[in-house]
Amino acid sequence: xLLATVPFWQLFQLCPAAAxxxxxxxxxxxxxxxxxxxxxxxxAAGMVASSRGPSRCQVxxxxxxxxxxxxxxxxxxxxxxxxxxxFTSIVxxxxxxxxxxxxxxxxxxxxxxxxxxxxxxxxxxxxNFPGDECPELLPDISxxxxxxxEVVRSDPTIYDRLRTRKTSMGVGLAxxxxxxxxxxxxxxxxxxxxxxxxxxxxxxxxxxxDPVISGRHGGYAPxxxxxxxxxxxxxxxxxxxxxxxxxxxxxxxxGRSVRGFRLPPACTFEERRELERVIVKGLMxxxxxxxxxxxxxxxxxxxxxxxxxxxxxxxxxxxxxxxxFQEPDSTLLLSSGCGRHWPDARGIFHNEAKNFFVWINEExxxxxxxxxxxxxxxxxxQRFATACSTVQKVLKEEGYDFMHNDHLGYILTCPSNLGxxxxxxxxxxxxxxxxxxxxxxxxxxxxxxxxxxxGVDSASVGGKWDISNADRLGKSETHLVxxxxxxxxxxxxxxxxxxxxxxxxxxxxxxxxxxx
Numbered sequence: 064x065l066l067a068t069v070p071f072w073q074l075f076q077l078c079p080a081a082a083x084x085x086x087x088x089x090x091x092x093x094x095x096x097x098x099x100x101x102x103x104x105x106x107a108a109g110m111v112a113s114s115r116g117p118s119r120c121q122v123x124x125x126x127x128x129x130x131x132x133x134x135x136x137x138x139x140x141x142x143x144x145x146x147x148x149x150f151t152s153i154v155x156x157x158x159x160x161x162x163x164x165x166x167x168x169x170x171x172x173x174x175x176x177x178x179x180x181x182x183x184x185x186x187x188x189x190x191n192f193p194g195d196e197c198p199e200l201l202p203d204i205s206x207x208x209x210x211x212x213e214v215v216r217s218d219p220t221i222y223d224r225l226r227t228r229k230t231s232m233g234v235g236l237a238x239x240x241x242x243x244x245x246x247x248x249x250x251x252x253x254x255x256x257x258x259x260x261x262x263x264x265x266x267x268x269x270x271x272x273d274p275v276i277s278g279r280h281g282g283y284a285p286x287x288x289x290x291x292x293x294x295x296x297x298x299x300x301x302x303x304x305x306x307x308x309x310x311x312x313x314x315x316x317x318g319r320s321v322r323g324f325r326l327p328p329a330c331t332f333e334e335r336r337e338l339e340r341v342i343v344k345g346l347m348x349x350x351x352x353x354x355x356x357x358x359x360x361x362x363x364x365x366x367x368x369x370x371x372x373x374x375x376x377x378x379x380x381x382x383x384x385x386x387x388f389q390e391p392d393s394t395l396l397l398s399s400g401c402g403r404h405w406p407d408a409r410g411i412f413h414n415e416a417k418n419f420f421v422w423i424n425e426e427x428x429x430x431x432x433x434x435x436x437x438x439x440x441x442x443x444x445q446r447f448a449t450a451c452s453t454v455q456k457v458l459k460e461e462g463y464d465f466m467h468n469d470h471l472g473y474i475l476t477c478p479s480n481l482g483x484x485x486x487x488x489x490x491x492x493x494x495x496x497x498x499x500x501x502x503x504x505x506x507x508x509x510x511x512x513x514x515x516x517x518g519v520d521s522a523s524v525g526g527k528w529d530i531s532n533a534d535r536l537g538k539s540e541t542h543l544v545x546x547x548x549x550x551x552x553x554x555x556x557x558x559x560x561x562x563x564x565x566x567x568x569x570x571x572x573x574x575x576x577x578x579x
Contacts, residue, residue, distance in 0.1 A: 158364060159404035160332040166362040167405055170390065177397030178390075178405040180332070182241070188394045192244040197226035197237045208248035209256025210275045211240060221271055230267045234260030234329045239268060242328075242398040251503070255279055255479050258399045260329030262322065262466045262474050276471075276478050280536040289472035289482050292539035293448040295441060299545045299577075303438040303489070303552045310489045310551070311527075312385055314434030315447040315544065317484040318427035318475040320466040321458065326476045327426060328400035332407065335424050336365050339408040342423055345457040346412045353450055355414035357423075360406035372406065385490065386434070387411050388425045399476070401426050418443075419450055427475050427484075429454075440487065444544055472536060482536030487547040494526025495561040496554055501571070509550035510534060510576030530554070542579070549577035 156162040160180040167178045177183035182194035192202060201222045204212040215222055225236045243256025257275050259265055265272050273285045304310040320326060324338055343357045343366070358381075359365060359372040366372070381387035388411075391402030412421040422430035431454060433447035455465055466474035472482035496502065497513070506513045512533040515524070532547045553574070557567045 159407050164362045164406060167390075170392075173394075174390070174392055174397065174402070177402040180403065182400070183245070183394075183397045183402070185394075185397075188245070188397075189247070190245040190394060190398050192237070192241045192398075194237050194241045194400065196235060197222070197240075199226075202244050204244065204247075206247055207243070207256070208250050208252065209243050209246070209254040210278045211243040211256035211271065213278065214271060214274045225268055225271060228267055230261055230263040232261045232263065232325055232329070234264055234267075234325065236268055236271075238329050238400065239264055239271075241400075242395055245398040246395055254395065255477055257478060258328050258476050259326055259474070259478070261325045262320070264326075265471060265474065272478060276481065276536070279479055280482075280534060283537050286470070287537065288469050289536060290539045290542075291472070291483070292541045293451070294541060295445045295448060297541040297545075298441055298444060299548045301548050301552055303440065303548055304555055307437060309493060309555050309558060310438040310491050312434055312436050313438050313440050313443055313489040314432055314487070315440070315444050316430060316432045316434075316486045316488065317447070317451065318473070318480055319429040319431060319451075319454070319484065320474050320476075321428050322464050322466045324428065326428070327424065328476060330400075330403075330424075332404050335404065335408040338428055339365055339410070339423055341461065341463060342421075342429060342458075343410075343412070345454065345461050345463075346421055348457045348460075349414075349453060352416065352446070353414050353419055353453060355412055355419070357410055357412045359408075359410035363406045363409060365408040366410065372410070381411065381413075384417075386413065386417065386420055386432075388422055388430075396426065399426075401476075419446060421454070426477070427480070438489065440544065440548060444487070444541075448540075480535050482534075483538070483540045483543060484535060485540050485543050486531040486535075487544045488529055488531030489547075489551055490527060491530050491551065491554070492525070492527050493554060493558045496558045496567075497526050497528055505571055505574065506530065506550070506554075507533065508571070508574040508576070509553060510546040511550040511554075545579075546577045 154161050158164055159178075163175055163179055167175055170178075173185050173187050176185045176190075183190050185191075201215070201219055204216060207213075222236075227235075229235050238260040239257055242258055243254075246254065246256070248254050248256070255275065257272065259272075269285075277283050277285075303313070321338060321341065324330065324334055327335075330338070339359075346355075346357060349355065357366070357368075358377060359369050361372045361375050361378045363372040364370055372378075378387065382389065391397050391405060396402055409422075409424045411423070413419065418433065418435045420430075420432040420434070422432065431447070431450055433443045433450060435443060458464060468474070473484045475481060475484050496505070499505065503513055510533055512531055514529040514531075530551055532543045532550075534543060534546070538546075557570060560567050560570075
């Protein structure tokens, strides 16, 4: 009652230590009750009228006991002693969001800078664009090689018109463009340079997103409708690698975002944990061949069943098999904000056969992966289609759903993944054809994209490449998988010709992607 009627400054006059105790244990309902009790007890002894007599409170060091002494106007002295449960450290400076995890502290400093609570600022890597508010002056992007910079260079007034806007969830333009401004890219490798902080980013900043999406997806129009087709019967009846010599593993992968949450570039610490809880609860309801277990990343303290995450040995084994994502070791990811609070609330769900995986809170809320050794893309796609529909079903039963609309299809962090979000890919050993200087251009002509062994922005090792369909938007799932089947089988045929010493220049010149 006293706390409700006496101003807080007067509480300090009446009993300073009790007021300080209240502030220190402010997050504990038990302590609030203690403070009220202590002050009220003093009031009963005549402490309310501070002008009538002095009062003094002490908290015994390193104990849970507080003692308050008050002298009333008539000289009566009252002493009140109260004991409560002592709380351990309120702020852990060795774990996110107030510090870095022990695993992250072992990484190079330029990576550590992107795994804490602050925006990624690293002069060594040229990352200096603020992620909270856009500066008034447009940075120099004259040499940047990404779609965002290209659009802004063509009309710099876009930056002026959008730089102060915010979505209803508080996402500003700076959060979306930071990765594009921080990473100039390479003249021969054109990145997107733009990410979404939430679902609404695609509409609030559509003046920038629409031309970037159009450029990245071959002229996709602002009013276009995205098709879908998940029927495995519509796949090409072609074996990618008849000799089982060149393809190591094959997979179908897509991303999914849960509506009502911000996307990873803008996701808060608490929001990411709630996403993990919601998604894992749904995944643990899967049955049949999809039934499995969830493993948080090693060092993550977010999941109650495994308070320190999986073991280092489990994590290393999953990574060696190509089943688990890496730590954010690319400046594209670090500048986008996808490394913040690493590894908290990140993990992987896999079925018992370990050919179905769901990555949680990496670049997207979810990455759904169906994979196995060899080139049996038909079986992989069948499992993939079943998994996508089943995961959506269990989420709906929990009151959630995927982000999706008729124009952009499935909403994901990077505009390059909009639409199907689908990557049908293979880890292939192609040392001869990939040694050509125009290898990436060859892949592009076939509708493919080649990445290094460690993912985006990484190098190849020993002629081993991660090759997948380049498009995501404007074409159905089966259409994209057919582009992949045709394209990779063509590359393997060319590799075989080069092994025999044959020339493939004429074949390369005539190359084009599969079409119905």
